[in-house]
Each structure stands twice: as C-alpha cells, then as structure tokens.
Amino acid sequence: MTADRHEMTDAALDDLFQDARAPQMPEGLMLRVLDAGFAAQPAPGATRAPLSRWRRLAAAMGGWQGMGGLVAATCAGFWIGVSPPQYLPDAALSLLGAGAGFETTDMTEVAAYGWVVDEGSDIDG
Amino acid sequence: MPLDQDTETDDATLLARYARGDASATRTLTLRLTPRVFGHAYRVLGDSAEAEDVAQDAMLRLWKIAPDWEADRAQVSTWLYRVTANLCTDRLRKRRGGPALDEIAEPADPAPGVETQMQSRARMDALTAALQSLPERQRQAVVLRHIEGLANPEIADILDVGVEAVESLTARGKRALKAALAPQKQALGISDDG
Structure with missing residues (x-):
C-alpha cells in the first residue's frame, strides 16, 4: 500500500535517536565550564561556620530590624516602669492591692441566677 | 580517553x-x-x-x-x-517558531566518499528540525526519554508532571515525529525495514 511505503517505523525512528545520542560538543565548552567551576569552588578546608545561637535567634526574630524593634520596646517598657507618667496608677501599689478598688460580688446571687436559668424553673412559678 | x-x-x-x-x-x-x-x-x-x-x-x-x-x-x-x-x-x-522542515536542505549530489557523512548530517538535521516542530513539552519528554535515555519517573520529576502524562507526551511526540519525517524517508536513507 502507498500509505505503508511512506510510513516511518519505530525501528527507523529509534535508529535516528541512537545517532543523535552524542552531539558534537562545541570547542572549548568543557574548558569554560571547568574554569567556571574552579572560579566558584570554595577553597579546600574552608567550611561555612554554623550560625551562633544569638544569630539564629536574631534571624528568628526577623533579622536586625526585628531585634532593633524588640530592644527599643524593652527599653521603653523599662523606663515607663522606673519613671511612670503622672496619670498612670502606681504599679507597685496596684500589685500590693492597695487602692485597687475592687469589690467582691455576692456569689450567692450569681449562683442562684445560674441555677434558675439552667433549670428553667421557678421563673414563671 | x-x-x-x-x-x-x-x-x-x-x-x-x-x-x-x-x-x-x-x-x-x-x-x-x-x-x-x-x-x-x-x-x-x-x-x-x-x-x-x-x-x-x-x-x-x-x-x-x-x-x-x-x-x-x-x-x-x-x-x-x-x-x-x-x-x-x-x-x-x-x-x-523555529526552522521548518522544508527549510532543511536535501542531500543533493554528494561526491563519492563523503556520501555517508553527508547523509548522517542530513539525518540529524532532519531529526532536529522535526523535534522543533513538536510542542515544547512533547519535545522535552521525547528528548529526555529517547535520546537521553531517562526513565519515565525521572522525566516526570524533571518536567513536574505525572508519569502517565510523560507516557502520553512521549507517545504523541513519537507519532508526530514519524509523521514529520515520513516524507523524507527516501532522501534520508531510511529503509522500510527500519
């Protein structure tokens, strides 16, 4: 058949692939790649120093910008503690409970309210 | 060496x-x-x-x-x-785009002694041009599979597709290559028995 005569077989194509497996390398390519390899190569014995604990922490906090912000916030907080503005309550007194002005609530009222709601009884009689 | x-x-x-x-x-x-x-x-x-x-x-x-x-x-x-x-x-x-198949010169009237070399060159030119006519992914898959000789799972990794997609790409690529090269079969010295 005419169609068969024009058809290319798998074997013929495989022969072409086989011939194509070793393309001619451009002259000097190997040497250029080798030179680039030597130029980029670390020196013998040179190892990358592992990051110190502080550097790893700084990196985790967002680098030097993050650490700068953290230090500034710490200093500001310390200074506010040492010399608080007039309108702020005294931190020491607040901690000791003096003038804290909190009143205990009658817990029986709260408990009774809860029970009444939960049970759903005694409201309407 | x-x-x-x-x-x-x-x-x-x-x-x-x-x-x-x-x-x-x-x-x-x-x-x-x-x-x-x-x-x-x-x-x-x-x-x-x-x-x-x-x-x-x-x-x-x-x-x-x-x-x-x-x-x-x-x-x-x-x-x-x-x-x-x-x-x-x-x-x-x-x-x-790229070089079309019809841009490849026919191996015309080679002198005795260099005929084989010229035909080999023409075969490679024809294959290269036929590869260029394939869609890019098919071309990458066919080259990696049939010329570089890699296994399908490795090609799948390289092209970031599944193994079935690689099989499909290479199968379609080979069919397209055969269709592209068939008209030049005689000129390229490809016999019917392979």
Whole structure:
C-alpha cells in the first residue's frame, strides 16, 4: 500500500535517536565550564561556620530590624516602669492591692441566677 | 580517553567533594554532566550556540548550589535536567517558531566518499528540525526519554508532571515525529525495514 511505503517505523525512528545520542560538543565548552567551576569552588578546608545561637535567634526574630524593634520596646517598657507618667496608677501599689478598688460580688446571687436559668424553673412559678 | 574516569562515585558525593574544594571532583562532574546538559539543550533548542549558553548557565548554577546541596534533595542529574529544561523553556518563550522542515536542505549530489557523512548530517538535521516542530513539552519528554535515555519517573520529576502524562507526551511526540519525517524517508536513507 502507498500509505505503508511512506510510513516511518519505530525501528527507523529509534535508529535516528541512537545517532543523535552524542552531539558534537562545541570547542572549548568543557574548558569554560571547568574554569567556571574552579572560579566558584570554595577553597579546600574552608567550611561555612554554623550560625551562633544569638544569630539564629536574631534571624528568628526577623533579622536586625526585628531585634532593633524588640530592644527599643524593652527599653521603653523599662523606663515607663522606673519613671511612670503622672496619670498612670502606681504599679507597685496596684500589685500590693492597695487602692485597687475592687469589690467582691455576692456569689450567692450569681449562683442562684445560674441555677434558675439552667433549670428553667421557678421563673414563671 | 573516556570523558569520565571516575565512574564509581555518584554525583551527590562528587558535589559534596566539590564543595570541600576537591579539584578532581570539579573535573569529573564537568566531564560527566556537561555533555548531557549540552545534548539535551541542543536537541530541545536546535541551536548549538544557544545550547552552549544554556549548558554553561546550568552548570554554573550547579557550582553555586553545591555548598548548600542537601543529600535528601532530588538526584543531582534530575535537578540539573530540570534547570536545563527551564532554561530552554525561557529561551523558547523569547523566540517564537523555529526552522521548518522544508527549510532543511536535501542531500543533493554528494561526491563519492563523503556520501555517508553527508547523509548522517542530513539525518540529524532532519531529526532536529522535526523535534522543533513538536510542542515544547512533547519535545522535552521525547528528548529526555529517547535520546537521553531517562526513565519515565525521572522525566516526570524533571518536567513536574505525572508519569502517565510523560507516557502520553512521549507517545504523541513519537507519532508526530514519524509523521514529520515520513516524507523524507527516501532522501534520508531510511529503509522500510527500519
């Protein structure tokens, strides 16, 4: 058949692939790649120093910008503690409970309210 | 002299030795990997000068990543083929089209003694042109499978597709190649029995 005569077989194509497996390398390519390899190569014995604990922490906090912000916030907080503005309550007194002005609530009222709601009884009689 | 004398050592070990400053590892990796990278780029791009640029670029990226290479990463060759495939894709996007099949010169009236050489050259030119007529993914898959001789799972890794997609790409690619080359069968000295 005419169609068969024009058809290319798998074997013929495989022969072409086989011939194509070793393309001619451009002259000097190997040497250029080798030179680039030597130029980029670390020196013998040179190892990358592992990051110190502080550097790893700084990196985790967002680098030097993050650490700068953290230090500034710490200093500001310390200074506010040492010399608080007039309108702020005294931190020491607040901690000791003096003038804290909190009143205990009658817990029986709260408990009774809860029970009444939960049970759903005694409201309407 | 064989290009790569140190056939025992695997690529990852050589790359680690390269990163420690071992000059012999540099030579071995260059001799072992450059022909593969160039061959792949040449078959995909169909242009020796461009393939040379891609090969140098891909190998430079390998040198640069060596100190940070992690042993549990993909195989070195798989990574390198992927880089090469991506570099080829970038170049193909920049230029549209390529040499058409009918631009390939017929091997006309060869002088006695050089006929075989010319026909061999014509066969390679025809294959290169036929490859250029394939869609890019098919071309990458056919070159990696049938010329570089890689297994389908590795090609799947390189092209970032499934193994079934690789099988489909190579099958369609081969069909298209056969159709493209069939009209030139006689001229290229391809006989009916293969």
